[in-house]
Amino acid sequence: MKTKRQIQKEATRKLILDTAYRVYAEEGFSATTNQIAKAANVSHGTIFVHFPTVENLLICLLERFGSEINKHLHLLSEKDESLETFLAAHIDVLIRYEDFYKKLISDINSLPQDAKFVFINIQSVVSLHLSQVIEREKEKKEIKEIPMHIIFNSWLGLIHYYLTNSYLFSAESVLTEHKDELILNYIKLLENERN
Amino acid sequence: MKTCIACGMPMKKESDFAMGDTSKEYCIYCAKEDGSMQSFEEKKQSLLNFTIKTQGLDKAIAEKAVENMMRQLPAWKGFF
Structure with missing residues (x-):
């Protein structure tokens, strides 16, 4: 059974991936993690909690x-x-x-x-x-x-x-x-x- | 849906599984004739030949791409 914290963590990870997909589809792959964070409505640092590098994302x-x-x-x-x-x-x-x-x-x-x-x-x-x-x-x-x-x-x-x-x-x-x-x-x- | 631990192919139909046995964790393409799973070297060689034959890749690039793919698969975790 997943804890509330784990469920929240997975949801944020999915939100970042879904948003990155959308931003890259619109802007191309030169879009920055700042743009992705803004579009996902999360802090820039949150992205790097889930993905250590842009390359990893x-x-x-x-x-x-x-x-x-x-x-x-x-x-x-x-x-x-x-x-x-x-x-x-x-x-x-x-x-x-x-x-x-x-x-x-x-x-x-x-x-x-x-x-x-x-x-x-x-x-x-x-x-x-x-x-x-x-x-x-x-x-x-x-x-x-x-x-x-x-x-x-x-x-x-x-x-x-x-x-x-x-x-x-x-x-x-x-x-x-x-x-x-x-x-x-x-x-x-x-x-x-x-x- | 299960995916093959040795190549990542989704396995939906019985015929996707090695020997048509849905309890197996690997697919028909990763099985030897006797039904056992191919070894790391056998699988690497067959993926390499396949990639070069169907996509025309340079051998050195194909080798890196195949290793990169195998690294993600549960069956080969201990080989990297």
């Missing part, structure tokens, strides 16, 4: 984000899912976190090394599911002989391009607006012509 936030993506993708993916269903599931998950993810991919190069590793591991979950789907599709001989990492990186490259340059394509959610078009045409690029 960032890593905890990215790990939580990664496990949410992991959970959603896993629940959406079924053993016999098609390539189209999987790609739609991936985009649907990203739409839920679109503003945060957009800032994350724009700022990733300036984040600490450990944060980059968490980001790689987030993508590993996606590449695992995609490679399983592709293997199944290949058994049906419908997919061109392209190395798996090029298939994966082309998909990420495509959606990351639309996200980081969303001003070119949409005034609202670029993924929502272009989801069907991106999926349909990406699959066309991979599939062999049928006779």
